[in-house]
Amino acid sequence: MSAVSPRPSYAAVLRIPHARRTFAAALTARLSYGVVPIAVMLCVTRATGSYAVAGVVLAVFGATVVFLSPYRAALVDRYGPRRVLLPMALLYAVLLCTLTVAGRHPGASGLLLGVIAAVTGACAPPLGPTMRTVWRELAEDRLLLQRAYSLDGVAEELLFVTGPLLVGVLVGFTAPAVGVVLGAMLMGVGTPAFVMSPAVGAMRGSGGVRKGRRASLRPGRELLPPIVVAGGVGLSLSAVDLLVVAFAGQRRLGDDTVAWVLAALSAGSAVGGLLNGAVDWRTPARVRLPFLAAGLGVTLGVAGLAPGVVTLTGAAACAGLFVAPALTTAYLIADEAAPAGFRTQAGAWVNTSVNAGSSAGAATMGLLVERLPLGVCFLVAGGVSVGAAVIAGI
Structure with a gap:
């Protein structure tokens, strides 16, 4: 609600x-x-x-x-x-x-x-x-x-x-x-x-280790859901970048096609982010996070069924609607979970997970796209986000 x-x-x-x-x-x-x-x-x-x-x-x-x-x-x-x-x-x-x-x-x-x-x-x-x-x-x-x-x-x-x-x-x-x-x-x-x-x-540092507290934050159970979802989103998105290139190549489309599809993904993310921020959510962020990750995964899986570039562009825009909300929610949860004096580190762990997932996604999908049908590759890319949603919801 x-x-x-x-x-x-x-x-x-x-x-x-x-x-x-x-x-x-x-x-x-x-x-x-x-x-x-x-x-x-x-x-x-x-x-x-x-x-x-x-x-x-x-x-x-x-x-x-x-x-x-x-x-x-x-x-x-x-x-x-x-x-x-x-x-x-x-x-x-x-x-x-x-x-x-x-x-x-x-x-x-x-x-x-x-x-x-x-x-x-x-x-x-x-x-x-x-x-x-x-x-x-x-x-x-x-x-x-x-x-x-x-x-x-x-x-x-x-x-x-x-x-x-x-x-x-x-x-x-x-x-x-x-x-x-x-x-x-x-x-x-x-x-x-x-x-x-x-x-x-106005912000002051903690001054190092005080009262036996460590100076660096080790991600624990509270930070696991946002870190896992951020990694899944990053991996899925970088995989989609490569899959769109492969989609255009199979149909002998120009490079401008790739640009339009990826622009639709970014535009959808921007719209989704603004809408997400404008809503006074009654559901806690920890409950919303798995649904947002799952929504991205399911939409990407459906995108693999696109018969043409127009349909794929529309599917990319729909998938984008979940991207910024998922990442924003992950940052909010990390901020809430971090002890005072460790919030920058908590956000950095989420940010690192996004980027690490992005690197892994490009490398992994580069191997799969030459061995599996394109539709299956889209399912794999979406499945990563769905899997992250399941782990975050446990």
């Missing part, structure tokens, strides 16, 4: 003192994560002449970004955003510029580029988890926090659509290295503006 609540609205979220300034600065810095991956891949490909080397470099960059995220978030919880995010952002920006210098000439060492990329990823500031912690401090009302998380999730989705488009425009008239430098500039400008906001300045 649910009822639409006229208050608070999304406008009310942005009217919170310091919210617009803080959110805009965070989004500026987070846009770097939408720009850098594709720019780095193009830059390394041009420098080494090898797609394989570029793929490895991007993989090690992504691995250190993803799997070290909870530990970087632990530093934020322990010492506070200002003392941690500023040096991280500076190192990240400097290392990105170093990467462009190392790859400025053809024949650059792939090993050197890989090492620089790995260290760069290790320094990536956990801006998304930190921003959600800031929302938790700004929006004390439960409904206001739900809307804030939904707004944040939709905005983040749009950043990962906008980033590659910006790089595509840039490489049309300049070198890919300029895209990498743009990513460094976005981080170098956005992060200081973010941490200098009064809303962030």
Whole structure:
């Protein structure tokens, strides 16, 4: 059961003192994560002449970004955003510029580029988890926090659509290295503006281990449902990206077809996220989460029956309706379950699970799509989310 609540609205979220300034600065810095991956891949490909080397470099960059995220978030919880995010952002920006210098000439060492990329990823500031912690401090009302998380999730989705488009425009008239430098500039400008906001300045770290408490959060039973669902959603979505490419290839459709289908998925996610945030849910988040994951899985399974691209586009839009709500709900549950002083880490664990699932999904589906019928592959992709829903509901 649910009822639409006229208050608070999304406008009310942005009217919170310091919210617009803080959110805009965070989004500026987070846009770097939408720009850098594709720019780095193009830059390394041009420098080494090898797609394989570029793929490895991007993989090690992504691995250190993803799997070290909870530990970087632990530093934020322990010492506070200002003392941690500023040096991280500076190192990240400097290392990105170093990467462009190392790859400025053809024949650059792939090993050197890989090492620089790995260290760069290790320094990536956990801006998304930190921003959600800031929302938790700004929006004390439960409904206001739900809307804030939904707004944040939709905005983040749009950043990962906008980033590659910006790089595509840039490489049309300049070198890919300029895209990498743009990513460094976005981080170098956005992060200081973010941490200098009064809303962030009011946050203080825990000061390390106190009264026998550990400084880092180990996910327990309370965090298991959101982490499992986030991983399942990430895996399913990355698998669908590859399946749409295979669908277009089997029917000899153009690359623009793939873009339209994936755009429909993103649009559906944005709509679903905004609708989810606008509803005053009577059902607890822990009850809603498995249903949202199951809805995504069932819709993806049905998408495998699509006879043509129009039907597949519609199915993708319907599947997208569940994506942002599922992830937003997972973040809300993680926030509620985390002890005081550990909320940034809790959000980082969910974020890590999404990204890890995304990496695993692309790799796994790449093997399956050449061995199984496409419809079966869609069922497998959807089945992962349904399986995650079952585990979360236990």
